[in-house]
Amino acid sequence: MTDAPGKGALRRLTDWVNGEREPKDQTLFVMEKRRLSRPEPTETEHAQRERSRLHRFLRWYPAAAVLICLVLSGALLCAVLALPAFGDDDAPIHNEVAEHYLEYTREETGAANAVTGMILTYRGFDTLGESCVLFLAVSCVMLLLRREDRGADDREEQKLLQEDAIARERPDRILQSVARILTPFLLLFALYVLLGGENSPGGGFSGGTILGCGLILYAAAFGHDAISRWFSQRVYAAVRTFGLLLYAGLYGYYIFLGANGLPCAFRLSLAIDLAVGLVVACTVYGFFSLFQRGEI
Amino acid sequence: MQNFLHAVLNNRFAVAAVLLFGIGFLNMLLQQNLVKKVVGFNIMDSAVFLLLASLGYIEGGVAPIVGEAGYNPLYINPIPSGLVLTGIVVSVSITAFSLALIQRIYRRYGTVVLSELLEAAGREED
Numbered sequence: 137m138t139d140a141p142g143k144g145a146l147r148r149l150t151d152w153v154n155g156e157r158e159p160k161d162q163t164l165f166v167m168e169k170r171r172l173s174r175p176e177p178t179e180t181e182h183a184q185r186e187r188s189r190l191h192r193f194l195r196w197y198p199a200a201a202v203l204i205c206l207v208l209s210g211a212l213l214c215a216v217l218a219l220p221a222f223g224d225d226d227a228p229i230h231n232e233v234a235e236h237y238l239e240y241t242r243e244e245t246g247a248a249n250a251v252t253g254m255i256l257t258y259r260g261f262d263t264l265g266e267s268c269v270l271f272l273a274v275s276c277v278m279l280l281l282r283r284e285d286r287g288a289d290d291r292e293e294q295k296l297l298q299e300d301a302i303a304r305e306r307p308d309r310i311l312q313s314v315a316r317i318l319t320p321f322l323l324l325f326a327l328y329v330l331l332g333g334e335n336s337p338g339g340g341f342s343g344g345t346i347l348g349c350g351l352i353l354y355a356a357a358f359g360h361d362a363i364s365r366w367f368s369q370r371v372y373a374a375v376r377t378f379g380l381l382l383y384a385g386l387y388g389y390y391i392f393l394g395a396n397g398l399p400c401a402f403r404l405s406l407a408i409d410l411a412v413g414l415v416v417a418c419t420v421y422g423f424f425s426l427f428q429r430g431e432i
Numbered sequence: 433m434q435n436f437l438h439a440v441l442n443n444r445f446a447v448a449a450v451l452l453f454g455i456g457f458l459n460m461l462l463q464q465n466l467v468k469k470v471v472g473f474n475i476m477d478s479a480v481f482l483l484l485a486s487l488g489y490i491e492g493g494v495a496p497i498v499g500e501a502g503y504n505p506l507y508i509n510p511i512p513s514g515l516v517l518t519g520i521v522v523s524v525s526i527t528a529f530s531l532a533l534i535q536r537i538y539r540r541y542g543t544v545v546l547s548e549l550l551e552a553a554g555r556e557e558d
Contacts, residue, residue, distance in 0.1 A: 217443060242498050266522075277532045341517060427535070
């Protein structure tokens with residue numbers, strides 16, 4: 137009899153662990169009673185309460201924002217003032233890793249530009265991730281902005297058709313002449329920056345951006361129809377995917393070979409530069425086209 | 433006071449980066465217009481890039497394009513330059529994505545001002 141409560145508690149516990157019996161729960165009843173004791177707020181009361189809550193929040197929000205910003209800036213300022221002086225060559229950031237890159241980039245990767253050589257070979261996974269980020273960004277923007285099927289969004293469609301008709305009737309002579317002269321040079325310059333990125337300032341990202349700007353200029357001057365004749369959605373998707381896959385394949389091959397230089401006949405950083413350039417150019421042009429018309 | 437001024441002068445780019453960061457952050461928190469919030473976000477990004485780029489500089493260093501001369505002239509540190517590149521890519525992607533979202537919001541509600549948006553969303557709930 138004396139150990140009955142203990143035994144009961146133990147059994148209750150084992151029952152509960154085994155899930156055979158729910159422990160008696162009083163909270164449901166309690167909540168039921170409490171809600172009954174207080175009248176349910178009506179719809180308008182509820183809305184008013186919400187609104188006043190929002191107003192109170194908005195009244196304090198600016199002050200709190202300024203306070204948070206000041207505190208954060210102050211903390212950052214304190215941290216920054218403790219940094220080594222600007223331009224100090226003894227700063228801990230200039231360690232043997234940077235020295236190694238500067239000393240061996242030329243012979244290990246074949247690139248004179250240490251930054252290009254570094255981001256394409258030593259830190260190639262980082263750059264591969266960047267390419268993936270750009271790829272995904274275009275995909276997300278496409279998901280958000282592409283007009284699904286023609287005719288569904290009638291007003292947008294009508295507006296675009298109207299704008300196209302105006303552009304056909306009264307073409308912008310200045311823009312077209314400038315674009316006709318400038319586009320070949322832009323593409324040439326893009327190619328130069330892309331392929332010369334090994335030995336001079338430049339590389340895949342800057343060259344790709346210039347390439348994309350050339351495409352944008354062409355599309356803006358001659359209309360979407362002119363460019364989609366040879367750079368349609370299928371071609372766009374193919375080029376974009378090809379760039380990323382080329383990069384992944386080449387870099388995988390490079391890692392497979394031991395990540396320390398390739399046979400000299402084959403310039404890895406040049407090929408990877410080209411792949412990155414394709415991805416970046418497609419990204420830049422895709423943003424323009426999607427934001428302007430909702431299609432590639 | 434003199435010490436403080438000396439420290440600020442020694443790290444002038446980092447201090448400018450912190451100020452820019454604060455401006456951008458406050459802009460992002462206080463602006464009611466969503467597009468201006470994105471602009472504030474971009475100012476914050478620029479602050480981070482400025483800090484990173486200034487960290488890699490070495491007094492008297494030249495761009496790290498290693499020519500035939502080898503390791504003879506003093507080069508700046510190439511690592512922060514590479515990191516800035518990563519940051520720029522992410523910043524561009526996020527900017528494009530948020531602008532696309534804002535365009536969708538505008539199509540749905542006809543406004544990009546936060547207070548009007550809250551009202552419109554509340555009305556829609558009713």
